[in-house]
Amino acid sequence: MNPDRKLRADAQLNREQIIAVAHALIAEHGADVPMEEVARRAGVSIGTLYRRFPNRHELIRGVALNSFHQVIAIARTAEDEEPDAWTALTRFVREAGGDLRLAAGLAMRFAGTWAALRDDPENLRLRALLLKILDRLVRRAQADGKVRNDVSAADLSMMMALLLRPMPGLQPDLTPAGAGRYLALMLEGLRARPATDPLPAPEITLADLR
Amino acid sequence: MNPDRKLRADAQLNREQIIAVAHALIAEHGADVPMEEVARRAGVSIGTLYRRFPNRHELIRGVALNSFHQVIAIARTAEDEEPDAWTALTRFVREAGGDLRLAAGLAMRFAGTWAALRDDPENLRLRALLLKILDRLVRRAQADGKVRNDVSAADLSMMMALLLRPMPGLQPDLTPAGAGRYLALMLEGLRARPATDPLPAPEITLADLR
């Protein structure tokens, strides 16, 4: 009856296993991996997969929300433990992009890519939560003169979502390393400089993210 | 018989129309648009589409090579007309990313994403050609002190390929503007600076691109 009731221990294990496998496969092959493939790699039958996630949408939702929770945890820790805003930002980018594979990218990407997820209340809640933390950090770093004034947390999250993708033409095992490299270059681009050209396009703010 | 034989005028039109439509659809919905959809939007029957491109692979190959040709033309013009290497680079990035929509991104992306294309001789030839031009420009700009020494043309093309994608959560019509914005930030990141932190990951060179 209660939808959030505790699962049986083995069922909970299965659920986690499915999410992990789906996360990896989606990151590698995109959101339309065969459900059978997910089931097989997770070591369950197709029926079990569908009992836990009644359709593809729910599976992706499960993966996205799961990722979001992890990314938010990283952001919170970074903000709490690092007194300096810029340091907190770089730590967040490094950890979210590196340790958790493509967690951040997936989370942010699916947050908006899968049309149906865009109206999911839980997803919107988590996204707002994350963007609030990042917004605080960006503004503090800007006040410290570390980040250029014409960028926003929306820019940061959008670039992360774009850069945290499978890299075409690179051996898959080089991808995490590559991601770290390009995220570092991105941070360089966001830094405040004595004199820089103005950015061309319209500013993108939190309000534009949906 | 001769595969390069001139097509009849109307057939040639069909071919171009198909490529244009396929390019747009792939850029928007990914590489697995239904062939029927491509045919319908191009105003031809499915049979005609298959007469021109015997299977999906050939269609994507057509799109990718076509894009590559355009991007290379842009790169050549920029190198020829701009005496300054850095100016040529920014012009290339701006024009390839802007005027041609997602041409550049598509080209580079498919160059490596579709496994079968990775061994396609024509594709390899064009890719080498483009990377050679970019490599010249990057090295010259580095010699001029405009670009940091620890990046390569491979980095440039990879980041372009990543940033030139549909932006999740943004209205589709904002995408080109957003692309311009993020490409500009990327160029900032590539600039040589008095003192910067070293890049974390292994250098990625032309040799790593396949």
Next chain:
Amino acid sequence: MNPDRKLRADAQLNREQIIAVAHALIAEHGADVPMEEVARRAGVSIGTLYRRFPNRHELIRGVALNSFHQVIAIARTAEDEEPDAWTALTRFVREAGGDLRLAAGLAMRFAGTWAALRDDPENLRLRALLLKILDRLVRRAQADGKVRNDVSAADLSMMMALLLRPMPGLQPDLTPAGAGRYLALMLEGLRARPATDPLPAPEITLADLR
């Protein structure tokens, strides 16, 4: 061990509840309601349902035999309490078709519809029992000049089985009323008349019912 062993009181309740729910659902949605739906509406788990009825066949058998018992009771009462055969017949039709909802229709229908039930000894026994009572009533009413001579108890039961179904295009709550109406018209048709056209088709007798 003993299949007819008394069930525990609560188990017996479960069993009755399941039959009632299954009866209603089958009457409304046909014989292929999901077993899970039956279980849910009966307030038991799917496991309990299967403990009581090892498969769908047994469940339907349970429903059909249960209905049959009720219909037979009605027929017996009508025969016992009404001295006039025609009155007994109309009373049977009215009560079996009305009070018990679709009990009669279901009973007779499933008796023959579900192939596997056609060879079920208990089902055959009950069907023979019911038809024997109806046969007595029809013959007596024919002897009284109340029922045309070219119809049989087989005709009567067949028409009841056909008319006691959900009525397409009618609000579900009008169905019982409609059933009463059409059963009444059917009885009119069965009446003996001074001069009527002969019935066209081959007579259908008790022997044809299987």
Next chain:
Amino acid sequence: MNPDRKLRADAQLNREQIIAVAHALIAEHGADVPMEEVARRAGVSIGTLYRRFPNRHELIRGVALNSFHQVIAIARTAEDEEPDAWTALTRFVREAGGDLRLAAGLAMRFAGTWAALRDDPENLRLRALLLKILDRLVRRAQADGKVRNDVSAADLSMMMALLLRPMPGLQPDLTPAGAGRYLALMLEGLRARPATDPLPAPEITLADLR
């Protein structure tokens, strides 16, 4: 482009074959025959079936509308060729119920049974058309003193829909004969008589049919 454009000759043949097979199978086994079975018996591949009817609903719609057209043609002919209304009615009932197998029953049944069909404009149009003809005939026959005054065309069509179904427990090949028999008994019931009991239930009129 034009959805009603002529099909190629062979495709038209296939379409008709599919409808015929689907009609027969649905009449025998209900509306949930496997699509594969329909395809196989029609001698086409599953793909062809789905090209012609994009889903089960469209297939059933095709069958129902096809039946309706035939039934309406029968009704029109009967009304045109028989000067006497009662004779026209009996002819309609006999022909619609006999020659066309279960055409009439199917048509009327699906018209309302498949919820989605209840709002189909073409279906509603045909149903109204048929009921109008039957209504004219019933009223004329009532004026002639041949049909009881408390029944309507709605009663007639509803009883036909109910009686034209597979007969449980009867060999399938006896079904058409049985249908003819029960339709004849039904007509007897509808006849005007010197003195009859009033019908119990609320009158059912054309307005109640949806």
Next chain:
DNA sequence: CATGAATGAGGTTTCATTCAT
């Protein structure tokens, strides 16, 4: 004995590709 998780067969539907007109 009740529960609800897991299995897997089978039905539905989509689409790349081939081929008759």
Next chain:
DNA sequence: CATGAATGAAACCTCATTCAT
């Protein structure tokens, strides 16, 4: 050479049924 019909493999999803807790 264009058209659009036919094919069939593969994906999606739903349940009946079994079995661990």
